[in-house]
Amino acid sequence: MRSKTHNYMANINLKFVLICLAFLFLIFLILRSSYQSPLTTTSPSNNSTDYEAQSKSSSTDCPTIDIPPPTTPTCNKISPSLAEAMVHYATSNVTPQQTKKEVSVSLRVLQRKSPCNFLVFGLGLDSLMWTALNHGGRTVFLEEDKSWIDQITRQLPSLESYHVVYNTKVTEADELMEIGMREHCKDVVDPRQSKCELALKGLPNEVYDIDWDLIMVDAPTGYFDGAPGRMTAIYTAGLMARNREEGDTDVFVHDVNRVVEDKFSKAFLCEGYLVEQENRIRHFTIPSHRARSETPFCP
Template sequence: MKGSGAKLIVVHPSIHNHPATRHHRLWLLLFLSFFTFTFLLALINTKHSPSSTAAYSAASNRLSKPISDALLHYAATANATDRMSPAEMEAVAAALRGCIAPCNFLVFGLTHETLLWKGLNQGGRTVFLDENEYLISKYEQSISDFEAYDVQYTTKVSELRKRIESVQDQRRNECRPVQNLLFSNCEMGINDLPNHLYSIPWDLILVDGPRGYSPKMPGRMSAIFTAAVLARSKRGGGEKTHVFVHEFEREVERVCSDEFLCRENLVETQSSLAHFVLEKMEPNCYEFCTERRSPAFRAAKSSSGRDD
């Protein structure tokens, strides 16, 4: 009689080069790589005591929420088109990395990169200004410790030349480059923000709002002028302020940057992002730039058939 032998048969699913499997693995790899990069970047920028395990643990816990918020945001908006290029984002991130903590970061505009800026500025203060009160409310409801304020702009893109001429006429009075805008009546300055924002020594200012792609929109002339005054009137903190202007190729952004931030302070451009570094000025200074009338403004006036 033949003996019966037990046989073990192992069955497993095929994993050989299935297209869907490779696709999912690629996305997982990209997600984990981004998370690792962001986490390491945050750790590098976070100051902690090597001798204190408790302090290190607390710092790590503080990092988790902003980073997770940013990851969720970018996962949900992976196909967004109105975003900065990688080179532009890296330019701002590099300035944040070089900032002596805590870093004060003022951002004009709520954009695709909003949560990135908040997440990268760990331990510092990031404040957003935007014309859309509803959008601010949505961020405040979904993101903890989110600080933003609405701004009512009174300018229009079509008024560019008239507004700049008004500043030039009042540069020794209401539109001085060094002043507290809270008490100013300069029509280009933003003077209705919460009082405490005017006394903060801003280390970085990013102008990526308000809207400015049609003549009836407010444009960024007030934001650029206000950034220039805040940087030159800085009290406390470091001597310099990094000011970034996005969509620098547009007329309003280019002309106002030339007039108030000045080409002599331009340190780099990345795609459509211009990076200026401004130093504090003394109260008795009345010129924004070494050359009072910028080439861009003269060219704009010449094309309109007007000149001084």
């Protein structure tokens, strides 16, 4: 009984020792892993350094793209003259005197020269259009009918127009053509100082003082014998163009399908200065003659 008890106790001690050793070995493993952990992991500072190095490397390999900040859309207003023209023609049944192709002849010049000085013989249904197309410039209308001026300016007060008195009739066209062929009518001077009977002398002074870039002759009335006709308007437009300080003047004559407009435009604006004709409108480009006094009246 005693040896069995001794053996039993020895077995118990051996098991206890083994358990303690196993426990200690487990603790050793745990402590070892906890001590190795900070040695095997990379510190945040090292990560940051590596990231910066990679960034520098990538920046040299790939170009950076600057993305512009988003822009705020702007609202640009159209010009008052254009707005007025759009509303006027959209809400009325009026039809301009010139066709689309005829208007395009003057439009091409205005697109190149405007804003500029634009003189128009005649105040008509297309006057607001001319003012809008010459936005920022000065557009002046000369009209024979004072009551018509009053009517139009009440509706469209922004138009600049002046009353002009004509002392001629269509029936006098042949006589005036003979007069225009005389030498004193070839003198290039201010119309107010001209001795030619075709020169208009009753216009406002500022009309004579301005160098006009464009002149449109679409008046006075010329479709019946008792009407004033456009003989003096055509001659005076040509004289103004030649008498400017320098540069060219684009002169347009409408209704050249009629005898007076046809003959007088060819004679006093000169076929040598004719640039274009579209249906009933002719376009002349007349250079200044003041800088070259030897320049002939017609080339």
